Amino acid sequence: MSGASWIKPARVSALAAVFDDNRAPCISLTVREYKQGEADFVALAMKPGEARLTAGVFGTAPLYLVPVGAVLYASWDLAELHPRLRADRLVPRTVARTLTRQHRYTADTLFEGVYRLTERATAVFTSSGLVMQYPEPAEHVLAPRALRPDVDPLDARPGRRPSACLLTARRNRDCPVEGGQPA
Secondary structure, three states: OOOOOOOOOOOOOOEEEEEEEEEOOEEEEEEEEOOOOOOOEEEEEEEOOEEEEEEOOOOOOOEEEEEEOOEEEEEOOHHHHHHHOOOOOEOHHHHHHHHOOOOOOOOOOOEOOOEEEOOOOEEEEEOOEEEEEOOOOOHHHOOOOOOOOOOOHHHHOOOOOOOHHHHHOOOOOOOOEEOOEEO
């Protein structure tokens, strides 16, 4: 946790990076989307002996982290971390889910020792190592939503013509139908 450090923010027109070193030796860097309203972000705060990464609420671009000794490597592109990955250290559960196309939104990655900073998570890197802090599940995913009584979910199956109500459900919550056609 001492010596030279470098940070290379992604050069993407949809992102803005704000670097603050006014409180030396503490520094912060925030990478945020260019967007109206609440934008997603990843924030890095560094002080002597500690680097803290925090992700915003949307998880637009998960950040991959690989601690190697006293160095923390991070990238939005897993391929950039290739020199630090070992093919003989795969996570069997994640490999099985990937091969059977049963992907899950999770912090797990294909490789042992590679961590994913997902939405609302924090990673703290010190001389003791990397500690990942994941939030409680978001309220909107704790339970399935109730089906509307006037929509048959089987209408969405391939080969069946969806009901007019199902077609307009995304546009109009009340789903008015006149003469069998979407309003």
